[in-house]
Amino acid sequence: MPNRLPDTIAPSWLVVQLLGTLFFAATLLTARETDPRIWTAYGVATAGWLGFVLQTQRRPKTAAALLAAASALPAAIVGWAGDSSAILLSVIALGRLATLTSVGVGAILAAALLDVVLAVTSHALAGDSLGEPLADAGVMLLLVLLGLNRRQYEVQATQSRALLEQTRLAQAEHARAAALDERTRIARELHDVLAHSLGALGVQLELAEALLAERSDVDGALRSVRRSRKLAADGLAEARDAVAALRQDVPPLTETLAAVAAAHARDHGVTVDFEADGEPRPLPSAAVVALGGIAREALTNAGKHAPGEDVRMRLSHAPGAVRLDVRNALPALTRTGEGFGLAGMRERLALAGGTLTSGPEDGHWRVLAEVRT
8 A cells, every 4th residue: 555644744733723712711811901902802712713713723814814814813902012912922823824725825824914014013012122022023023934834744744645645546556557457468468369279170070070070071171180180289379379468478579489390390391491580589488479479370371372472570679660571382272362361460569569461572471470579
C-alpha cells in the first residue's frame, strides 16, 4: 500500500480551539478593568470567538468573519485598556485567523492591517506615546506571520495527502490496465494457437473417419491420421512457444530461427540457408514468438507449394528495425496469393508493432517481416 501521512501532521481542530478558548478565558479572568464599556467590548469579542468555535466546521466563512470581529474589537480599545488584556485577546484571535485555510491570504492581511490601524488610532486618541502603538503593531504582525507560516504548512500537508491519494488511484488504475492487457494477450495467444491447430486437427480426423466409414479407404485414412499427427506436433510446438512468451522466458530469436530451419531441412530433405547479421538486441517476447511463427509458416508453405526447393532465410538486425526475409524458388505452377496462415501471422505481428509482406519477386516467393525497435 502507498505511504500515508500520519494523522499527527495537522493537529486536531478541536485541540486548537480548546487551547484558544482557554487562553481567552485566562486573559479575561486576569483582566484588571473597571470600565464597563471595555468589559462590553470584551464580552462581544468573547461571543465572536465562541461563535467561531461553534461554526468553524459547518460554516467556515461565517466563522472566519466572527473571528475577525473578535480580533478587531479589542484592538479598537487597546489605548484605553488598563492592562494588556485587550492586546492579548486581539492577537489570540488574529493569530488563529492567520492559520485558517478557508480564508485567502489577502483577506487575512486585510484583517491584520485593520487591527493595526485600529490599535494605533486608539493609542493616538488616548494620548499614549509612540512606543506603545509600535509595540502592539509589532506583536500583531509577528503573530500574523507565525499564523501564516502554520497555514502554509497545513496547506502543503493537505496537498501532499491529495497527491498521495491521486498517486494511489493512478497506481491502482495502472495495475488494473496492466492486468487487462495481460488477459488480452493470454486470450490472443491461446486463440491463435488452439483455434488454428485444433480446428485443422478436427478436420483431418473427420476426414479419416469418413474415409473409413464410407469408403473403407484405409490408406487415405492413414494419410489423414499422419497429417493429424503432424498438425498435433506443430500445435504443441506453437503452444509451448506461446506459454514461453507468457512466462517471459522465450529463447533468443536467432536460436529459435536456427532450430526452425534445421527442423524443416531435416523433415523435407532440402537445404535451408539461414544467416543472421548485425548486432542482436533484445526484442519483446510477443515479437520473438510472432517472427518464429512467421518463419515456421513460410517454411511450411515452401514445402507445400515448392517441394524439393531450397530455402534461404536471413535475419537482419538493422538500425531501428529487425527484418526476417524468407525466399524459395517458384515452381512452374504456383499460387499467387497467401493463405490464411500468413494472413493470421500478419495480424499477430501487427499487434507486436511489426509489418509483414509476401508475394512473388524475381522468380522467388518472398516473405518479409519487419519489427521496429
